[in-house]
Amino acid sequence: MLGAPGSDCGTSWRRLPESQVYITDAKERREQDEINAEKGMSTKVTSTVSTEEAEDDRETRPAKHINWSDAMIDTLIAILPLYFVAFCVAAYIRDGTLANSFRNQAILQMAKFNPTIFPIIFTLIFAKFIKAVANAKLERGASVGSIQHLLGSRTLVSSVFTPMRLRTWSIVVPLLVVMWACNPLGGQLSLRSVSRATNVTVIDTPFVYVDPMQEIDLRALPADSDPSYNRVIDTSFNTALLTPASSKNGTQDVFGNIQIPMLEYLRLNQTADVDGWFYTLGRNLTGLEAIVADTIDLPQHRKLIYASLIGIPYIANLTISSLTETNASSSDDLSAKLQRIKQDLFGEQVMNTRLEFTLQSSYVYSDCSFQPLHVGSPLPSGDEGIYVSNNVSMNTFGNATDFVTNGAGLTIKYDGNHTMNSTSVRNIVFESFLAVNDVDLGMTENGGSTGTTYPTISEARCGLSTTHVEAQVSCATSSNCTVSKIRESKAPHQPNYLTFLDGATIPASIDAGDDFTIPYRQKLARELMSNFVNATGPPSGIFNLSPLESFFTYPDSPWKAAISGMGASSGQSNQLPINLVGDLLFSQRLTQLLNTYWLTSAEPFQMVTGIDLEMVESGESTVPLPTTMGTTFVEKIVLRCHIPYMAVLLVISIALFGMGMATAYLDATRKGPDVLDDFVNSLRHNPYVHVDDKLGSSMEDGKEMVQRLKHTVVKIGDVHPGESVGYVAIGTPNHVQPVEHLDHRRHYA
Incomplete structure (x- = not known):
């Protein structure tokens, strides 16, 4: 984020010299000029509200104790992977039963639907988990590289290229890549964990047949x-x-x-x-x-x-x-x-x-x-x-x-x-x-x-x-x-x-x-x-x-x-x-x-109509019929569970549930504001942003700032257009604070 000297949005804090005082209008500027002239000091003109005025107008809030709203939403999201756990349990119980039963048809339909919803649930939970971890690290103190690495690794592709871009390498890098690889893997496993299969039942069966050279009592003909x-x-x-x-x-x-x-x-x-x-x-x-x-x-x-x-x-x-x-x-x-x-x-x-x-x-x-x-x-x-x-x-x-x-x-x-x-x-x-x-x-x-x-x-x-x-x-x-x-x-x-x-x-x-x-x-x-x-x-x-x-x-x-x-x-x-x-x-x-x-x-x-078993059983058949033992293979289409696939899907689903609950805990116990995701946080404590409304609290989350400042026009440009060397920052362009377009012929501090 771009920020002005003295803001917390830059890479470091910078204290203003004692000779520089923030002023807001012409009368105060003349009075301050006279005082500075008597003391031999110069006056720094800015476009922001004075510190005293700002502090008087700013809303105050205590640090958060428990963030119930985010915790409840995160908990509801964390429950979603349990659908796949229930799917695996139901399929395992029905393993080997007839595929065309109502319950098994429902399970097979679920399997077709699973590859669509699994990536959505996985991305939702894992991306929120990464952000929650980054927020927790920020409150406890962490390097800029580690936080930016987490925030930049919220997709499979970005988890591969972010370490290259930031030149940060740690055990977290392959761990994130492996976890993101579980996203497409889980989608396929949720489809292939069950299928229709042929179940063969072997039955020893006696067969009766006609032997042309069987002994025949011709007197019965x-x-x-x-x-x-x-x-x-x-x-x-x-x-x-x-x-x-x-x-x-x-x-x-x-x-x-x-x-x-x-x-x-x-x-x-x-x-x-x-x-x-x-x-x-x-x-x-x-x-x-x-x-x-x-x-x-x-x-x-x-x-x-x-x-x-x-x-x-x-x-x-x-x-x-x-x-x-x-x-x-x-x-x-x-x-x-x-x-x-x-x-x-x-x-x-x-x-x-x-x-x-x-x-x-x-x-x-x-x-x-x-x-x-x-x-x-x-x-x-x-x-x-x-x-x-x-x-x-x-x-x-x-x-x-x-x-x-x-x-x-x-x-x-x-x-x-x-x-x-x-x-x-x-x-x-x-x-x-x-x-x-x-x-x-x-x-x-x-x-x-x-x-x-x-x-x-x-x-x-x-x-x-x-x-x-x-x-x-x-x-x-x-x-x-x-x-x-x-x-x-x-x-x-x-x-x-x-x-x-x-x-x-x-x-x-x-x-x-x-x-x-x-x-x-x-x-x-x-x-x-x-x-x-x-x-x-x-x-x-x-x-x-x-x-x-x-x-x-x-x-x-x-x-x-x-x-x-x-x-x-x-x-x-x-x-x-x-x-x-x-x-x-x-x-x-x-x-x-x-x-x-x-x-x-x-x-x-019997040659034309077939063998009459009733006549055979009653002994009325004119031709003795030999019996031979054979085998009948009865094929039925059943629901078949593929245990290795199902086991991996269960592990991933339970891990997602755990990460979802961890996200709920981290968001619930977060003390400070959520400042990592929203662009509006680049305006936080920015001396080049001037608003007429009452200033928000420093405990204000990014989403609250957006709601408050959603109609405020901001621009990135030269906030010192009158000086020989310009300065690039995000500001609110108006008659108090000019923000000029950047010019390739001009140098900027």
């Missing part, structure tokens, strides 16, 4: 001669053929059943791990990992081939009886446990449910190879009704002794003597008739057609075996499941060369000599094969394949191909003999058809 039951089987089978490609080739069918990958296909494309597992879920590799994977030819995610067009039904068995098997508690305890599990699994707060379980399954695999296409003599015109349906001479392949046919060109020859005592796979011959024009057979030159039609027979020789597998099912949600890995089953099972055609699914508990089993085992292959080839009905003509045969060449839409002939008209066909698909594709697709028909035959209702 409706009679094969029952037309209505056969219609149900055929309807289920044809529904599977009509399903979209995404269902046929997906991890689940349209009914939500689990599709079992074909192990033989996986063996062709990847190598099992040390435990024999083949993984069906690939990884999306990028960057260096992708380069390394390409270098070592690491198997990536690929399209899978599934053993059937429909999958294996499954369901979590959350019933009292399923809990009783592993818990001997009372029925009431079991009911309560069941309710808790159901609430965990299906409650309103459940965000997602992941499932994992392992099942044992099996399927029939057909290993086929085509013979060269049999092309007969040209068909005479008008013989469209003639089929090569009586071409049933027994082929020596596989000791074929019997056959079944749809009467329209589809024939399956098989060994009727293959039984449970056989030691090799069952061989069959699959024959498909189709009339094809000479163009489609490539028998014309230059693409021209003679209109000649030739009968063709596609003959595939297949060996049927059973593949027993162990599959791990992983469900990303309760309704989105896939087989994540699969291997050959390690569990005891019947030899691979026995299939359901041999009666391998008839329970071992039934006497092998039972009147039921002997004839049924003998006719089982015939009944199933006969129903199989007739399941989709005959073709619409000699130029078309049946829907079952069309699946080999048009698997995505076999019914459309069979009905429309894919554009066939006037004796010309776009359908081609099925042997053109090759051995591998034919083997895979025949495998899918055979297993689909067996699944729909063994349990057509």
Whole structure:
């Protein structure tokens, strides 16, 4: 602050010489001049009120005892950081509870609001604390540098640059910088102390599923001669053929059943791990990992081939009886446990449910190879009704002794003597008739057609075996499941060369000599094969394949191909003999058809509608269903407290509260006026400031001076314009006290 000699606003006090007396008007000046002339003294003319007059007019006050008003305001401000303490306590108490509850939603909203208010509260309290400390130091006596350093360090940036500007260094410098750094830090901590997180509850869960090779008491099934039951089987089978490609080739069918990958296909494309597992879920590799994977030819995610067009039904068995098997508690305890599990699994707060379980399954695999296409003599015109349906001479392949046919060109020859005592796979011959024009057979030159039609027979020789597998099912949600890995089953099972055609699914508990089993085992292959080839009905003509045969060449839409002939008209066909698909594709697709028909035959209702747990519990299910223990991971979104962040926020908040209360104490016990912040304090005891009002007390605070002098005009300038050397001070420009503009051509003392 600028001040005149003799004021307390400069850097030191200066006593006026005895020869200088302050006067205020012309009469007193003349009288004083005469006195000074007699004494040989000079007179100093000023523009201020005389000391005697000033002292007579000045208001008097005692030193302050307790400053209650400032103390109360400071106390109210000091309480503000306790909001963050309450926030941390409330969040800690609610840690791990559901995030979408009303209280937790309020806490999360508070967390969003915290970064806005924390810097305001921090700055308000810490800046007032610094000023209160500076006032206390001033009353007790302190260096100008220390006080100015405190006053100049009331922001983060100024706390860094003020020591450089003042060239003052002490332990207070880094302490102030660290404290101000807590301002943005606390704002971020107040936001990040809580968040939404996923809480996973692990529940051991029994799962019930259908095993196609499970022992089935066929006596419980409706009679094969029952037309209505056969219609149900055929309807289920044809529904599977009509399903979209995404269902046929997906991890689940349209009914939500689990599709079992074909192990033989996986063996062709990847190598099992040390435990024999083949993984069906690939990884999306990028960057260096992708380069390394390409270098070592690491198997990536690929399209899978599934053993059937429909999958294996499954369901979590959350019933009292399923809990009783592993818990001997009372029925009431079991009911309560069941309710808790159901609430965990299906409650309103459940965000997602992941499932994992392992099942044992099996399927029939057909290993086929085509013979060269049999092309007969040209068909005479008008013989469209003639089929090569009586071409049933027994082929020596596989000791074929019997056959079944749809009467329209589809024939399956098989060994009727293959039984449970056989030691090799069952061989069959699959024959498909189709009339094809000479163009489609490539028998014309230059693409021209003679209109000649030739009968063709596609003959595939297949060996049927059973593949027993162990599959791990992983469900990303309760309704989105896939087989994540699969291997050959390690569990005891019947030899691979026995299939359901041999009666391998008839329970071992039934006497092998039972009147039921002997004839049924003998006719089982015939009944199933006969129903199989007739399941989709005959073709619409000699130029078309049946829907079952069309699946080999048009698997995505076999019914459309069979009905429309894919554009066939006037004796010309776009359908081609099925042997053109090759051995591998034919083997895979025949495998899918055979297993689909067996699944729909063994349990057509559960394949479509799912497993009925009530029937399972009551024992009314016609098919025994195995149970496997799995794990259910219940994901809920909860409120999560981050303890390290919260602990630091608590420390800062409590420190702010302490500083706020210290500020209240220092302001309450301050004896003198507050002179550190207000510009008006530069006018205190300034001889160049002349006011007409009564002078205030020296105990007057800066804010009180402002209220009293708010209309007084002041100016910084030359207060000795008439002297050779000017003097710079703040004064009240008027006719008594001139304050001239500063001039760069003039020198100032």
